[in-house]
Amino acid sequence: MSEVLAKLKKVVQYVEKNSPYYREKFLANGIRADDIKDIKDFEKLPFTTKEELRNGEPFKFLAVPEERVVRIHSSSGTTGKAVIIPYTRQDILDWTEMMKRSLEMAGVTPNDRVQITPGYGLWTAGIGFQTGVEALGAMAVPLGPGNTEKQLEFMVELKTTVLIGTSSYGLLLAEEIARRGLQSKINLKKGIFGSERWGEKLRGKIEEYLGIETYDIYGLTEIYGPGIAIDCHYHQGMHYWDDYLYFEIIDPDTGEVLPEGETGELVITTLTKEGMPLIRYRTRDITHIIPGKCTCGSPFPRIDRIIGRSDDMLKVKGVNFYPAQIDQVLAQVPEALPEYRLTITHEEGRDRAVLEVEGYGEETAQEIKRILKSKIGISFEVKMVSPGSLPRSEKKSKRAFDLRPF
Numbered sequence: 006m007s008e009v010l011a012k013l014k015k016v017v018q019y020v021e022k023n024s025p026y027y028r029e030k031f032l033a034n035g036i037r038a039d040d041i042k043d044i045k046d047f048e049k050l051p052f053t054t055k056e057e058l059r060n061g062e063p064f065k066f067l068a069v070p071e072e073r074v075v076r077i078h079s080s081s082g083t084t085g086k087a088v089i090i091p092y093t094r095q096d097i098l099d100w101t102e103m104m105k106r107s108l109e110m111a112g113v114t115p116n117d118r119v120q121i122t123p124g125y126g127l128w129t130a131g132i133g134f135q136t137g138v139e140a141l142g143a144m145a146v147p148l149g150p151g152n153t154e155k156q157l158e159f160m161v162e163l164k165t166t167v168l169i170g171t172s173s174y175g176l177l178l179a180e181e182i183a184r185r186g187l188q189s190k191i192n193l194k195k196g197i198f199g200s201e202r203w204g205e206k207l208r209g210k211i212e213e214y215l216g217i218e219t220y221d222i223y224g225l226t227e228i229y230g231p232g233i234a235i236d237c238h239y240h241q242g243m244h245y246w247d248d249y250l251y252f253e254i255i256d257p258d259t260g261e262v263l264p265e266g267e268t269g270e271l272v273i274t275t276l277t278k279e280g281m282p283l284i285r286y287r288t289r290d291i292t293h294i295i296p297g298k299c300t301c302g303s304p305f306p307r308i309d310r311i312i313g314r315s316d317d318m319l320k321v322k323g324v325n326f327y328p329a330q331i332d333q334v335l336a337q338v339p340e341a342l343p344e345y346r347l348t349i350t351h352e353e354g355r356d357r358a359v360l361e362v363e364g365y366g367e368e369t370a371q372e373i374k375r376i377l378k379s380k381i382g383i384s385f386e387v388k389m390v391s392p393g394s395l396p397r398s399e400k401k402s403k404r405a406f407d408l409r410p411f
Contacts, residue, residue, distance in 0.1 A: 012276045013047050013251060020282050023068040048262050053286045063089035066281045074280055079127040080226045090226055091280040099277055103246050104137025104232035110244060111197055111220040113167055115142035120160060122170035124150045129230025134169050153181060164192040172203035177397040179214035193217050199231050202311050204332025207343035221310055225288060228273050242295040242307035249277055254294055257315040268293040270315050289314045321349055321356045326381045328405045334376045340369040344395045351409040359386045363395055
């Protein structure tokens with residue numbers, strides 16, 4: 006039996022024994038852990054969905070006695086009812102190790118001063134990053150979200166070397182630093198950004214304004230939190246910790262497991278989690294597993310950067326596309342800035358897609374329109390708007406608005 010299969014069988018046996026919810030679910034589907042003889046048998050197990058986590062009482066997936074739960078976190082609830090996630094002491098230690106590895110992968114050392122701008126409390130990001138920074142031995146500067154004036158003050162006075170946050174807030178801070186001419190007064194070397202999908206155009210702009218190298222970190226509350234994957238110095242995909250997690254890529258429509266290298270929906274199984282282990286959890290995030298070893302030499306496998314969510318896909322004029330494809334198009338037009346706003350309406354019996362892009366020039370608009378038509382197959386109305394005129398966010402940015410009544 007392979008090492009991977011042994012780990013998968015062990016976690017299935019664990020939930021069958023300790024999780025009343027999974028035990029009943031397996032029984033209803035005629036499944037027994039001992040019946041898993043190979044990976045194909047594991048792939049027959051039913052998926053776990055966010056809808057299941059939302060339905061019923063908060064601790065229905067709990068697999069330990071309640072007195073062993075030392076902390077809870079919660080999903081943001083932006084797409085529906087928030088999900089409560091219980092953690093044991095060992096779960097916290099495992100998550101801390103993954104976060105520590107992520108910081109080390111990004112080149113953070115004990116000599117760094119790390120400014121943490123994500124939220125604290127029920128959200129996993131703030132405290133997750135802080136525990137990882139402290140485990141590494143670096144200096145945590147836990148400012149939390151917002152208060153840009155205070156962020157800049159601490160960044161200058163404490164000589165912050167690493168900035169952590171959402172890419173949206175990273176851009177806001179970068180633009181403010183450039184506007185105030187503070188580049189010579191800051192000591193930033195690296196930025197680690199997550200919690201939302203962001204493209205190469207936005208990455209390039211933040212790096213240009215701040216003179217730093219940026220890293221894309223991945224995670225979700227249901228699976229510990231941030232720190233389950235991150236890109237390395239070569240930026241050829243995000244390494245994930247396969248001693249803690251098992252990744253599959255499926256066709257989001259059929260549920261079929263796709264061969265390595267094909268793009269689909271990421272499905273995650275926790276291998277060591279005690280409090281709320283999850284079997285074949287559908288993340289809805291779209292990516293693919295990158296074949297082969299990374300140039301950096303790390304033994305940990307990689308997924309590509311997230312290009313969107315299966316439930317983010319838009320259909321306009323009969324054509325399906327992801328907002329991430331707009332990012333890819335803007336990356337091909339040097340005169341276009343990374344911020345945009347897509348508004349979809351239905352007027353006089355037909356769809357209308359209006360794309361506002363920061364930048365200048367009718368020629369730029371026409372070039373964006375031409376490439377969008379070529380790459381996606383839709384005629385967008387492209388309007389250039391002045392730099393800085395679109396809304397900025399201290400948290401996650403929403404750039405696509407579907408206002409159709411159906």
